[in-house]
Amino acid sequence: MTGTSSVFRKKFPGLDEEIFQYVEGVLENLGDFSDGQELHDAIGGLLMESVGADKDTEIRKLCEDLMSCSTNGVTSDSASSVGSKMLLTSPIQLAQMAEDQERQEEVKSVWIQQRDDSMKVDQKKLEKAEAKLREKREKRGNEQSYQPPAIVNTMATATQEISRKDRALDAKGGNNTKDIRIENFDVAFGDRVLIQNSTITLAFGRRYALIGRNGLGKTTLLRMIAAGVLRIPSHISVLHVEQEVTADDTSALESVLQCDTVRHALLQEEKALQQRIAGGDSDQALSERLAAVYAELQAIEADKAPAKASVILCGLGFTREMQQQATKKFSGGWRMRIALARALFTQPDLLLLDEPTNMLDLKAIIWLEGYLLTWPTTLLLVSHDRHFLDSVPTDVLHLHSRAIQSYRGNYENFLNTRTERQKNQQREYDSQMQFRAHVQEFIDKFRYNAKRASLVQSKIKMLEKLPELQPVEKESVVVFSFPDVDKLSPPILQLDEVSFRYSKDGPPIFQDVNLTTTMTSRTCIVGDNGAGKTTLLKILLGELSPTKGQRFCNRQLRIGYFSQHHVDQLDLRLSAVSLLQERFPGKPVEEYRRQLGRFGVSGDLALQQLASLSGGQKSRVAFAAMAAASPSFLILDEPTNHLDIETIEALGEAIKLYKGGVVLVSHDERLIRQVCTELWLCGNGTVRSIEGGFDSYRHLVQAEIAAVA
Template identity: 70%
Template sequence: MAVPSQLVREKFPNIDEEIFQYVEGVLTSTEDFESSEDVYDAIGSLLADAVGVEREDEIRKLCDQVMSTLTVSNGTIERKILDAPVQLAEMAANMEVEDEAIKSVWSRERDDTLKVDQKKLDKAEAKLKEKKEKRVNADKKEQAPIIMEMATASQVVSKKDRALDAKGSCNTKDIRIESFDVAYGEKVLIQNATISLAFGRRYALVGRNGLGKTTLLRMIASRTLRIPGHISVLHVEQEVVGDDTLAIESVLECDTQRKNLLDKEKELQTRIANGDSDDTLSSQLSEVYAELQAIEADKAPAKASVILNGLGFNPEMQTRKTREFSGGWRMRIALARALFTQPDLLLLDEPTNMLDMKAIIWLENYLLTWPTTLLVVSHDRHFLDMVPTDVLHLHSQAIDSYKGNYENFSTTREERHKNMQREYEAQSQFRQHVQEFIDKFRYNAKRASLVQSKIKMLEKLPELKPVEKETIVTLRFPEAEKLNSPILQLDEVEFSYKKDVVIFSKVNLSAAMDSRICIVGENGTGKTTLLKILLGDLSPTKGHRFCNRSLRIGYFTQHHVDQLDMRLCPVELLQSKYTGKPVEEYRRQLGAFGVSGDLAVQQLASLSGGQKSRVAFSLICMGNPNFFILDEPTNHLDIETIEALGKAIQKFKGGVVLVSHDERLIRMVCTELWVCGDKQVVCMEGGFDEYRAIVEKEIQATI
């Protein structure tokens, strides 16, 4: 008769060895098995997890077979029948044991061969848990696929414009996009809008998160919206593909005219060197040299180097292969290529997100002399005050145009809204007065003609609407109890990834419950590393980190936003992390960060970058932190939300350490500045004004 474990092996030959050994150990002891159901209770669920619940019928049949091997012909398990009472004292007296052994049947150990190896059991259970999680995640993917709705656009194009495009006779570089709509799935983002972009002017497209700014840029870049064919358009959206091309060569290659001429020059020189008898080669080469001189090709490497240097690439980095750079640095190369190419229309979407303070100041100065048309989406208030000559305001499915920078736009819009409200109120009073006259004399025969004229006048009067005020954004951080100092402290801290690569050394800094600290410095100077040491994720190579044991740190970074499960809606995301609370509490938590109504039940994949950031904030605050460490929290947030974030930080009773390059936010909240650089972290007494002056001086020195 077959051994029970052999039946398991025959039925499931591919079963994991650790799980099989565990099952084998269970089946060596059969005293408690009364029926096949007992066998199933002992090993059934284990086998189901190992081979799949869909094979449950096979597992039950196997348990029946196992039971049959344990029974005798009359259908019962063979057991030893006692024909007399067992005298345990007599058994103990007759047991042959060594002198040092304990002479008691109660403490006699069970045969080791009948024991289940605990290590094997732990391994088996760990593997089963891993398989279960994979199966659950797979099921989750099948149940909730990411629904990426497509953006669409429609536009009314006149016959005249179509004819001009067909002939190619239109030479103006000005752009006018008339009567267009943009929708994302079923949601209408922009309706019957018209924008005009005059050549050589710099336009900022502003508006709340989720209204369609990025979508509009993509529609223009793809020419889904009509752009004259002779106008070159470049949208900086994707990072440069990493390969063996050097960073500076990657920038130079995007000038296709120069590249083609250099390739032709090389080909002609090779043919001449090889003794080609064609008499026209010399004249062709002269023509190529003349064209190269006309486009000032010899100045191109210096121009590319200046642009890369301004964006943070030192001479050594400029000669590195693009595949050696991270995604953020490749995005900088993409920006450098765009600035070098100088298309007729340059589209930039949040260009300051990837830059440090030095690079932002350089870019502001560089764009002030930009010769072609620029359309930029940005939420950096200082950048918007420095660069644009015009502002396009996207709101209520419409686009309004304003002259001047963001500050002028803000003032003009407020005045415009006041005037519109006054006109609306005046018209409402006039309508009411006329209507009262009509109602009073409607049935007066002598004034019938006058009443009719008043009615016609009201019908012709354009109907004004009250000014639609945008909702005020508010963010609410949790209450924080007061903790005794020291809260967080670094003493003589040094950190190095390798023995010969020191990031910083002799760092002595501390943070309290009322701290508002901003960390600044160029990219690569160790800001994120410093944050991870403060968090406790990295241990100092030398020195010590002290932390109050009651400290609960809320850590925000754009990396966390990117790792959210995009298949879930915000409410489901909070439920998955903090289970067992009523739905109203999750909605209340999301509402504290401006994610309310339909947004709370939309799939995360369909939300804008700023809306995802708010969801991430609400998730972090659900854990009631009493200290915040924020790494570039303003990326993708609109201006109003950044203002709300600043106010929330001001009201928060706990401490805050912030890495940011948003000058307005830094000036709004920070009372202490830590500067990373030259393998040091120092507290700058003069604050942000002193730091900006130093950076501007460094930029001037490199020009």
């Protein structure tokens, strides 16, 4: 340890060893620095990081003192202290110094030194010291510590044209129409244009379904309308069901009732007035106001509100006991149901629903279908449920090629009408192309014929005036492809007399369950929410152990599990390619891209940050990650959430072609009918097979709804 570096050790005893070694290496070449400022520039930053920025003055003074001693020919080895009067222990031999320095190739003169910057820093020691500092900063949460890539938070933007007449009417409050017309609007997400130069008209009292592929901007459009970015008449009330209700001590029923602000305010005022009167306040005005409040409550039929709210909650799966429970006792999915109940109870002029069936079981979906069929105001919804889209909408808005086209009727009518439109469009385009080719042939043939020059010119002008028709732009076909699997001998996956409960004193979830699966199984588990479907899947997976009975599994079985919360567990800071690289390292990038391409994630989409993808696109990435492990058996829990209709069709086809076994939980009627050959009904403490397929199950559910009503 040199004397100069020991000064720092004495002054700052808590100095990190790695940083001290780096400082020591720098001070060995003290002659390379011209003054204290240069020395401070070299070591001051690291020292302050280690001992604190408040020590900068002391560090700077030490640097000045050391350089002062150095320029006077004194080393700290012979000094008793820095900055005090020092004596030389031996004479300085200038001739010997000159002879030593001449041996160095880099130095051309004894008196004019050529500074060698590489000697000022020991790179290895510097890297070691900086690594130590990073570790310390991370421990104390320093803002300068390393942070992973931030999630890109690109904001959606929108523009639209508003006529002066509409603007003036809205400003004066003279616009009383409940119809909505959003003209010539654009919607963009960052640099990407989602919707361009489109116009939509929403007639009051009609039910509109907004459909289109994942990632085209359906959810963004609903948010733009709800946030007022896309302007509609100010007197029209809008409610967008997107966020779950706050978890607090308010009961589910009271939470729904409170959203009627007029009724809630009148009841609060009534309570306050009664307290003042009971307290002895004899002011006549209080009695008169109380009578007026009673009259207003009667006019809005406030006494019928609890019954109406209870009916809505009951239809969405809340029992009488659940309606009295505090919202904080419910999971996020159930609180979303409360938010939906609040919207249905409020009846805004425009109700916006984004995938309302995602959180519902079949019983609640059937009830919601019936309830929305009598919806009195305007409804705009996004849904992937084919049966729901055939039952509820009166109109369809199709988002495609950055434009929105309107169709009358439900989804089935939309498909038929669009097919006819596309046929006519292609027919007109082909006819015009033939006509253009025929005219162009005439022009080319007689272009240099003087006698027909005028006729050629007229033909050219005619071509220029023809409208430019476009061919039918067909949507890319979505394809899912699960990997090939090796054949396994039975038993594959089996439950034998299995019972389960979460605690010894708790109620049984199910008892004496006997289930057998094979490599050709296509089994769907159905039942009400809370009946134990996900619990049954976790027992099949081996994540939960049966309370009673046995689970048998083939030793070579590899299970691929897709959870309904799988998308929420993705690291949104990564791209799809980076996600696969992290989970399955050591493969070439082309292999990761090939795997993603098997699930429709290709091109730039595979390189985008996951946070910028739509819910359906994230689901495709999750499927690709699950399939990358080459599972021989699939267990899928609500796999259709967030997927568009075309992607659900692709998933169904992939399941049918898959050579391994499949067990899934789903409420998507079309997917169940498409792939499943066996239904297990979970409920009432047991799991049983249903004869007659999905039709029998639907009739059973409809009978239960009718019995409750």
